Amino acid sequence: MSSHRVTLDINGEPHSLDVTATQTLLDALRWQLDLTGTKKCCAEGECGACTVLLDGLAVNSCLVLATELHGASVTTIEGIGTPSSLSRLQDAFLAEGAVQCGFCIPGMVMAAHALLADQPHPDAATIRDRLSGNLCRCAGYPRILRAVQLASSQADE
Numbered sequence: 001m002s003s004h005r006v007t008l009d010i011n012g013e014p015h016s017l018d019v020t021a022t023q024t025l026l027d028a029l030r031w032q033l034d035l036t037g038t039k040k041c042c043a044e045g046e047c048g049a050c051t052v053l054l055d056g057l058a059v060n061s062c063l064v065l066a067t068e069l070h071g072a073s074v075t076t077i078e079g080i081g082t083p084s085s086l087s088r089l090q091d092a093f094l095a096e097g098a099v100q101c102g103f104c105i106p107g108m109v110m111a112a113h114a115l116l117a118d119q120p121h122p123d124a125a126t127i128r129d130r131l132s133g134n135l136c137r138c139a140g141y142p143r144i145l146r147a148v149q150l151a152s153s154q155a156d157e
Contacts, residue, residue: 011079037077048134051107058114077106092151100138
């Protein structure tokens with residue numbers, strides 16, 4: 001299968017990748033760039049575990065073909081904080097005990113990050129609506145909701 005070269009910005013750094021016509025953004029991130037925080041689960045856009053920001057919008061990276069991304073900007077969970085310097089949202093997830101098994105958390109954090117960038121002080125119904133495409137098998141939804149509310153309350157600090 002032939003490959004195509006795409007150049008894109010990932011977590012603030014330029015990258016040139018050779019991708020096939022059927023390769024997803026998710027697979028390019030995980031297998032070519034070793035950015036494994038973005039999880040591969042359903043591969044059908046149903047679970048949200050692979051959520052990243054594409055030009056600032058939350059998308060399921062399993063549904064985006066990498067060949068379509070020339071010139072795009074992608075932010076993964078690795079791009080919003082580091083182990084030694086977590087983002088406000090990541091700190092809130094820890095403070096509220098919202099991290100259980102951890103599999104859904106990168107996608108949840110990315111969806112919540114996009115929400116808070118768009119609406120710094122969403123109400124509970126808006127948070128539930130905007131995170132509805134992200135599934136948590138541990139059923140940690142109340143803690144996740146509280147974590148997003150906590151991060152929202154700290155937005156102006």
